[in-house]
Amino acid sequence: MTSRSRIVGALILLAVLFVLGLAARTATMTSADISLNEHVATWRAPALTTLAKAATFAAQAAVGVAAALLLPSLLWLLRRRHDAVRVLFTLGGAMAIGYAVKIAVSEKRPPQRLWVIAPDSAQSFPSGHTTIAVAFAVCLILLAKGALRLPAAVVGVVFAASVAFARVYLGVHYLPDVLGGLLAATSAALLVSGLMQLPPARRQLDKLGSGGSAHAVRPDGPQVSARAVVRR
Template sequence: MIVERLHVTERMKIVGGLLLLMLMAVLGIVAKTPTLTRVDIRLDEHLVPLRDAVLTLGAKGATVVAQAEVGAVIAVLVPVGLWLLRRRRDALITACLMAGSLAVAFAVKVLLAEHRPPQRLWVIPPDNAESFPSGHATVAAAVALLLFLLVRGRLRALVAILGVLFALGVGFARVYLGVHYPVDVVGGYLVAAGVSLVVVGIFDIPSIRRGLEDVGTPASGRHHAGRASRTMAERH
């Protein structure tokens, strides 16, 4: 019964992640409609009166720390560190979640080719021509999700709150700077959430989890572990 519940949980995570990615794709298609574009432009215009030197500096800083290059560095360096600490499952989840989020966001950008907000709203020039989904929001949300997955114990709740604030701050910054529509930010969040559920669901599959636990474990250790598992199973 325990194994069956685990299998159901894994399927729910993977299916849920795929559904979020499908929702993101539908949202991207809807974002190209004139009606939603007009609404998004009006929302962007409402932020123009809020602009001042301090907010603009902070928004630019958020843009720098959440750019795709930062996500690529995280996708490489953090997994290496985790692998050396023998947190192999966490290392692979980190690499797949971050690289997968970046890849999906880039692919959707190219396929949908949604235009940026009008140039009159730009505080800084955008880094590419495509608007949906926001790559910066994708990176920020992926980082927030990774912090929640990697940090355990008493600090987890605090880290989760800080991660959410970081993701929301980056999303606001991109709209504030006039280079994204609000729907682009939501799309970026959906990319990271969808990819994270799929990745975690895959690495929760018992055979994959056991395989990662066996990596680097001496054969004798695997033999004793396997015998202990069989003994426990026989008792139940």
């Protein structure tokens, strides 16, 4: 995909996200969502509830913020600076988009009688936990290399799906909320990927990757090593 197509795709997903949020506030959609949540509530069992609580704890906002700061820092120290920038903006961008849409849509939570745990905010759409889980899954896939990519994809998908299910199972989100989290994280990943492919961004990333001094660049010619420049 070209940078333009990725950016356009991200903007389309953001539009779909906002429309879904407005639809989620309608009486018809809310009634259907409550009925689904009531049905899911009949599946509750002590062991499954414990697993759901663990999944939701693993994708809470504090974990997302910590991952968005610590993981890029670690990648930077490992000299994977391109990956560090991608992870920072993918995780940070996903959370920023999710928070902005949550405030703009301002959908109410499911009825309190369905809660297993107390929600962390009054707004329901999109699910912040699902947004973080999907963004983390995307980053995991991007960071994996070669034969590790498929296992990373499996782990990421299972984790994101588990968190999404947990939020509905625990009664603190509706189905459209977790779908909104998926859209928020995916749009952020596409937008970051598209912007990083633009020529100005690529030049800056190349400088970061080379430490800013490994190559001297001719305006109209190929790259020349710094040592060769000195010799001349």
